[in-house]
Structures are given as C-alpha cells and as structure tokens.
Amino acid sequence: MDISIVIPLYNEAESLPELFKRIQAVMEQNGFSFEVIFVDDGSKDDSWQVITELKAAHPEVIRALKFRRNYGKSPALYCGFKKAEGDVVFTMDADLQDRPEELPEMYRMLKDGGYDLISGWKKKRYDSKISKNLPSKIYNATARKITGIKLHDMNCGLKAYRKDVVKNIEVYGEMHRYIPYLAKNAGYTKIGEKVVRHQKRKFGESKFGLSRFAHGYLDLMTLWFLSHFGKRPMHFFGLVGSLLFLLGFIAVVVLGAMKISMLNQGIPFRLITDISYFYLALTCILLGTQLFLAGFLAEMISRNASERNNYIIDQEL
Numbered sequence: 198m199d200i201s202i203v204i205p206l207y208n209e210a211e212s213l214p215e216l217f218k219r220i221q222a223v224m225e226q227n228g229f230s231f232e233v234i235f236v237d238d239g240s241k242d243d244s245w246q247v248i249t250e251l252k253a254a255h256p257e258v259i260r261a262l263k264f265r266r267n268y269g270k271s272p273a274l275y276c277g278f279k280k281a282e283g284d285v286v287f288t289m290d291a292d293l294q295d296r297p298e299e300l301p302e303m304y305r306m307l308k309d310g311g312y313d314l315i316s317g318w319k320k321k322r323y324d325s326k327i328s329k330n331l332p333s334k335i336y337n338a339t340a341r342k343i344t345g346i347k348l349h350d351m352n353c354g355l356k357a358y359r360k361d362v363v364k365n366i367e368v369y370g371e372m373h374r375y376i377p378y379l380a381k382n383a384g385y386t387k388i389g390e391k392v393v394r395h396q397k398r399k400f401g402e403s404k405f406g407l408s409r410f411a412h413g414y415l416d417l418m419t420l421w422f423l424s425h426f427g428k429r430p431m432h433f434f435g436l437v438g439s440l441l442f443l444l445g446f447i448a449v450v451v452l453g454a455m456k457i458s459m460l461n462q463g464i465p466f467r468l469i470t471d472i473s474y475f476y477l478a479l480t481c482i483l484l485g486t487q488l489f490l491a492g493f494l495a496e497m498i499s500r501n502a503s504e505r506n507n508y509i510i511d512q513e514l
C-alpha cells in the first residue's frame with residue numbers, strides 16, 4: 198500500500214464527510230493505493246456515527262478506532278501509527294484546516310528527496326484566534342534553537358513520514374508537538390518542509406487554548422534533557438552536584454583554616470556561623486549532595502527502564 202492517512206479527531210462530525218470525500222478524490226486521481234485511519238479521541242458528538250457510516254460505504258479503505266474517553270492528540274496518533282500499513286504515513290487534522298490536495302506533492306517530495314519526514318508549513322495562517330500567530334512564531338524560533346531542526350512550523354498537523362519512522366518513535370503525553378524532534382533523536386535526521394495552504398476552520402472550534410504554550414515549553418525541556426542525558430542522568434546531576442559540593446567544601450575548609458591561623462596568631466576571630474559565606478558554602482554542599490543523589494536515583498531508574506536497550510537497527514547482513 199502506498200499511503201496511510203492517520204486522522205486524530207475530537208468532536209469533528211461535520212467535517213468528516215467532506216474530508217473523506219476530498220481525500221478519496223485526490224488519491225484516486227493520483228492512482229495511489231491508500232487507507233484512512235480515523236482515530237476518534239473520545240468524541241462526544243456524532244463523529245463515531247459518521248465514521249461508522251463512512252466505513253459501511255467504503256469498507257476497504259477506512260479503518261477506525263474509538264477511544265473510551267478523550268486521551269489527547271498524541272495518544273490518538275500513537276494508536277494510528279501502530280495500525281498504519283502504507284509505505285508513506287500521513288497525519289492530518291480532521292477539521293479541514295489541512296488540505297488533502299497537498300498530499301500528492303508531499304508524497305513525491307518525500308520519495309524523490311529521500312526524506313524521512315516532510316512537515317507542512319502554514320506560512321499564512323487562518324486561525325480565528327490572534328493568540329496563535331505571534332506566540333507561534335516565538336515558540337517555533339525557540340524550538341528551532343533547542344532542537345536544531347530548521348522547521349518553521351514544528352507543530353503542523355499535516356506531515357508525511359516514511360513508515361519506518363512512525364514505527365520507531367513513540368508519541369506520548371502531548372509530544373505530538375515535537376514529532377520531528379522525536380524522529381531526529383531516533384536517528385531520522387533528513388527532515389524537510391513544504392509550504393502548505395492553511396484554511397479557516399469551517400466547523401467547530403479549536404481544541405487547544407493558551408495552555409499549550411506552557412505545556413509545549415515544558416515538554417521541549419523534557420525532550421531536550423532526555424535526548425542529552427536521558428540514558429546517562431549521572432553525567433548531568435553527578436557533575437553539577439559534585440562541582441557544587443566541592444565549591445562548598447573548599448569554602449568551609451578555607452573559613453576553618455582562616456580561623457585556626459588567626460587563633461594561632463592570637464588575633465580575635467568571629468564565630469564561623471557569623472560569617473555569611475559560611476551559609477553560602479553550606480547551601481552549596483547541601484544542594485550538591487541533593488543533586489548527586491538525584492542523579493544516582495535517576496541512574497538506578499534508567500538501569501531498569503524497559504527501553505534502556507532499544508536501538509533501531511537499520512540493516513543487518
């Protein structure tokens with residue numbers, strides 16, 4: 198099969214018939230064999246009803262699953278990826294903001310350019326909320342700096358992947374915002390970008406509010422840390438902890454030595470606890486020990502993590 202299209206959706210009943218019709222038309226015009234995988238993320242409207250009807254009319258190209266409750270976009274993508282069988286796997290939003298008509302060009306770009314992943318770039322956005330445009334620019338600039346991936350629109354819902362990629366990364370929590378980073382960390386570094394036309398939401402409303410910036414920032418930090426020290430936490434905590442401890446220890450020794458030498462010379466000296474440096478030194482020692490311990494505990498946890506020896510073997514003879 199050429200193409201799998203994974204569509205996570207939450208309360209998008211009105212959009213689905215048109216979405217499917219347009220996908221089908223585009224696929225047939227271009228002679229692709231394809232499947233559409235709808236993942237209903239616990240919708241409370243008629244989405245599942247609509248999907249059931251679509252499935253009855255097109256049993257051979259539609260696959261679908263419904264969550265018991267609303268788990269989120271990442272879990273929906275994760276389950277969709279598990280099911281996907283096409284050589285190229287697309288993800289797109291269900292709300293008709295991503296145009297199915299972009300798919301063939303992205304497919305060709307991925308195949309001919311030898312890319313692992315092509316991300317859409319909504320160069321001109323049509324979001325109802327102004328809160329999306331400027332914050333999203335700042336957010337993307339930060340993400341570019343930290344991830345080292347030169348994408349303008351990291352979180353675009355419309356993306357194309359080689360099948361290999363989606364089978365070897367694990368999207369969880371709210372990490373759908375950073376799939377290119379997950380891919381990069383898994384060794385899929387050929388990441389391209391294609392400008393796509395964005396459209397106004399026809400029905401319903403956006404499911405993500407301002408909280409996504411806070412969540413997105415924290416998740417970015419998590420991923421950065423995981424990719425640098427996830428498998429060797431002691432190299433971070435142990436190092437910083439030891440340095441702090443050493444600093445504090447040396448300071449205390451110096452203070453003690455000063456006091457002893459002053460006393461020896463008969464010069465009156467204040468109590469060590471009256472010197473503010475003492476408390477700074479003490480804090481360093483305590484923090485250092487804490488960090489060292491945190492590193493050690495993290496190391497014990499990662500020794501037992503089930504994925505500690507997950508390596509992607511590309512080829513074997």
Ligand code: UDP
Binds near residue numbers: 207238268292
């Ligand atoms: N979505 C989902 N689960 C959620 C929230 C959203 O599956 O908990 C889907 C939603 O139905 C849509 C896609 O994720 O297909 C993108 O959501 P939305 O259009 O609300 O985001 P925006 O375009 O405003 O960033």
Ligand code: MG
Binds near residue numbers: 290294398
């Ligand atoms: Mg949308």
